[in-house]
């Protein structure tokens with residue numbers, strides 16, 4: 375293949391990915407935070423209904439504990455005992471484009487329009 | 502394999518490992534362990550052209566195993582191996598099509614493939630496609646860092662091609 379062929383392919387790849395990377399975070403549909411472990415939803419909360427911050431501990435039963443802070447309109451992992459600390463460093467999220475991922479604990483926090491089918495979101499009031 | 506070549510491969514592995522460990526100290530661009538600039542790929546890519554697929558593969562495998570031992574964990578090894586294998590596989594596949602003049606392009610495409618391998622691995626571990634939300638930002642950054650590593654590998658290959666360093670290997 376000629377040099378120009380590679381330049382075209384790579385430019386297209388770069389333009390498309392940059393465009394998506396810039397556009398996706400602007401899409402803000404959904405205020406429900408769904409928390410998954412191993413692909414299964416274990417907690418769901420509508421962040422727009424949260425009036426006061428509170429924390430919930432998620433223990434995987436294998437010594438991983440993630441303390442999640444649920445605040446008005448946003449959510450983060452406040453504390454975790456995973457070795458990499460990536461989930462805590464990700465910080466707050468309020469966008470579907472920025473899921474919070476803790477690979478050691480197999481935990482994912484994802485913003486979405488609604489709770490998964492058959493799952494009742496908690497109302498979000500501080501308890 | 503003669504002694505000079507064996508020694509040379511060991512030096513290359515040490516260099517790649519050094520780059521890899523220094524790079525591991527830089528904070529990641531996305532919450533996936535092992536996602537980084539991929540500067541160690543300069544060594545593998547150059548070796549693929551200068552020494553051939555078998556020896557480049559050996560250096561890569563040694564770097565991944567030793568890197569996990571020094572800087573990472575068993576899980577880091579999984580991600581590193583998934584990314585490394587996909588990256589190297591693609592470069593191997595495209596080596597002939599790219600030729601000596603387009604080594605830089607394999608740097609870019611290899612870096613993109615490396616991140617893709619790690620994302621797929623992370624999706625498998627978490628049982629969720631949510632990690633792919635980071636695919637665009639990772640692909641865009643892989644284009645930039647891959648161009649950087651690809652151009653270095655390309656220049657290295659061109660400069661070293663007919664020098665005494667390569668004689669008797």
Ligand SMILES: [Zn+2]
Nearest residue numbers: 454456461476
């Ligand atoms: Zn974590």
